[in-house]
Amino acid sequence: MQTATAGQGAARTPLARFFASTLGRKAVMALTGVVMFGFLLGHLAGNLLMFAGKNATGTAYRMDEYAAQLHSMPALVWGTRVVLLLSVAAHVWVAVSLASMSSAARPVAYKVVKTQQATLASKFMKYGGFLIFAFIVYHLLHFTVGVAHHDFKPGQVYANVVAGFSQPAVSGAYAVAMVSLCLHLYHGLYSFFLTMGFNHPTYTPRIRTGAQVVAVALAAGFLSIPVAVLAGVIKA
Amino acid sequence: MRLTLHVWRQRNGRAEGQFVKYDMPNASEDMSFLEMLDVLNEGLVAQGQDPVAFDHDCREGICGMCGFVINGVPHGPERGTTACQLHMRKFKDGDELWIEPWRASAFPVLKDLSVNRSAFDRIIQAGGFISVHTGSAPDGNALPIAKEASDRAMDAAQCIGCGACVAACPNASASLFTAAKIGHLGLLPQGQPERDRRAVSMVERMNAEGFGHCSNLGECEAACPKEISIEFIARMNRDYLGGAFSQRPAGARIED
Ligand code: HEM
Ligand code: FES
Numbered sequence: 001m002q003t004a005t006a007g008q009g010a011a012r013t014p015l016a017r018f019f020a021s022t023l024g025r026k027a028v029m030a031l032t033g034v035v036m037f038g039f040l041l042g043h044l045a046g047n048l049l050m051f052a053g054k055n056a057t058g059t060a061y062r063m064d065e066y067a068a069q070l071h072s073m074p075a076l077v078w079g080t081r082v083v084l085l086l087s088v089a090a091h092v093w094v095a096v097s098l099a100s101m102s103s104a105a106r107p108v109a110y111k112v113v114k115t116q117q118a119t120l121a122s123k124f125m126k127y128g129g130f131l132i133f134a135f136i137v138y139h140l141l142h143f144t145v146g147v148a149h150h151d152f153k154p155g156q157v158y159a160n161v162v163a164g165f166s167q168p169a170v171s172g173a174y175a176v177a178m179v180s181l182c183l184h185l186y187h188g189l190y191s192f193f194l195t196m197g198f199n200h201p202t203y204t205p206r207i208r209t210g211a212q213v214v215a216v217a218l219a220a221g222f223l224s225i226p227v228a229v230l231a232g233v234i235k236a
Numbered sequence: 237m238r239l240t241l242h243v244w245r246q247r248n249g250r251a252e253g254q255f256v257k258y259d260m261p262n263a264s265e266d267m268s269f270l271e272m273l274d275v276l277n278e279g280l281v282a283q284g285q286d287p288v289a290f291d292h293d294c295r296e297g298i299c300g301m302c303g304f305v306i307n308g309v310p311h312g313p314e315r316g317t318t319a320c321q322l323h324m325r326k327f328k329d330g331d332e333l334w335i336e337p338w339r340a341s342a343f344p345v346l347k348d349l350s351v352n353r354s355a356f357d358r359i360i361q362a363g364g365f366i367s368v369h370t371g372s373a374p375d376g377n378a379l380p381i382a383k384e385a386s387d388r389a390m391d392a393a394q395c396i397g398c399g400a401c402v403a404a405c406p407n408a409s410a411s412l413f414t415a416a417k418i419g420h421l422g423l424l425p426q427g428q429p430e431r432d433r434r435a436v437s438m439v440e441r442m443n444a445e446g447f448g449h450c451s452n453l454g455e456c457e458a459a460c461p462k463e464i465s466i467e468f469i470a471r472m473n474r475d476y477l478g479g480a481f482s483q484r485p486a487g488a489r490i491e492d
Pocket of ligand 2: 291292293294295296297298299300301302303318319320321
């Protein structure tokens with residue numbers, strides 16, 4: 001068991017040692033998670049334009065105008081995509097590496113498993129993370145590339161969203177993903193502060209409540225769109 | 237009271253283990269859990285069978301030797317209590333109990349319920365020395381320590397190293413133990429000179445021993461017989477993140 005001796009450790013750079021440690025990897029997970037969270041806030045704000053209808057002159061949907069404007073700034077679009085891609089890749093790499101270390105750390109399972117205070121959200125991280133990953137792939141093929149969409153019209157964001165969500169199975173898949181995201185974000189946002197070393201008897205409980213509120217609000221915000229489409233509030 | 241016990245029996249570290257069912261017809265409510273196992277063992281010895289091996293020493297909740305998992309919970313159902321201080325009145329007549337050793341690759345089973353926790357000793361060793369004057373006792377109150385710091389250091393120093401935190405963690409992480417050890421020195425003035433280096437090398441030792449990571453679930457805190465808070469884990473993270481890049485190569489000069 002005397003593997004990583006002090007001598008070997010000292011020869012490696014601090015950064016290599018940091019990425020090899022579980023605490024360093026958790027910090028990567030927490031920071032990349034927060035980057036993705038930041039993107040989700042912006043993404044949601046943009047998506048809510050689905051409720052804004054047409055522009056003042058009635059010539060185009062505000063959603064479509066916004067999308068066109070975004071795509072007229074390729075540096076912004078591609079910059080965001082690169083940052084997100086790197087974040088997802090790092091986050092998933094760390095999640096997989098830590099999960100495999102954790103199963104190696106407990107090779108023989110308990111006969112009776114009983115948790116005392118872990119929340120449902122915290123126990124669901126791995127599975128929810130996997131569902132979210134699958135969802136991201138599907139979501140990109142559905143609304144960005146269009147190959148997973150039954151009636152995709154490039155550039156017509158509003159029409160694509162309405163057509164996509166009027167299929168209950170598609171809306172259902174989005175709902176499953178958003179519930180997973182809500183749970184993942186609740187434990188993730190709360191956990192972020194502990195992982196980064198912040199704990200305070202007054203603020204940690206408030207952070208927990210805040211994480212719940214933010215996670216539910218974010219998921220509800222995204223879900224409001226398929227619900228509105230199915231309810232006929234948003235229509236073509 | 238009558239109990240049915242399913243006890244993990246394993247001849248040694250290389251052997252396969254399995255649960256063996258024992259009938260316990262005459263447990264008394266006033267016995268501690270270990271005394272109940274003593275009664276079981278006396279019966280086994282009388283029948284010429286091998287008694288169940290389990291660790292114990294003080295039997296008063298202070299040495300950290302005892303411990304196994306009872307129905308999925310390290311040290312059993314009573315919070316803040318070691319197995320030796322757990323009384324049978326916490327169970328009901330007719331209960332069926334599954335008794336298993338701490339399960340972690342870093343804690344190999346020696347025999348039955350007894351595991352090798354030397355990995356904890358190596359984590360402590362990795363912490364190294366602290367710079368204090370030895371020799372004659374220092375003057376009382378010569379070194380001022382804030383009341384809050386000394387209280388919190390004492391909270392961390394309550395850790396008896398039993399390993400229940402590792403046993404309770406789904407990742408078999410030793411974070412609570414390591415954090416308590418880093419925290420109790422890190423809160424005191426005597427622990428300051430080597431604070432960064434100690435945090436980094438204890439964390440690296442913990443990883444090298446094969447313990448998992450922390451998912452901030454809090455199961456360790458719930459299982460800890462000394463009720464040490466996961467607040468110390470956040471503190472360890474802070475010390476580690478600060479210390480990881482503060483170390484300079486030997487001989488580096490200011491201009492480098
Ligand atoms: C892409 C697919 C994803 C996978 C496979 C994944 C997986 C995971 C896993 C397994 C954990 C818990 C690790 C542990 O402590 O045991 C985690 C934590 C976390 N995730 Fe994700 N996740 C994904 C997407 C996301 C997204 C989209 C966000 C943000 C919106 C996010 C934010 C976070 C945060 C903030 C944490 C907490 C880090 C910490 O514990 O400090 N994740 N992720
Ligand atoms: S035997 Fe010493 S703590 Fe239980």
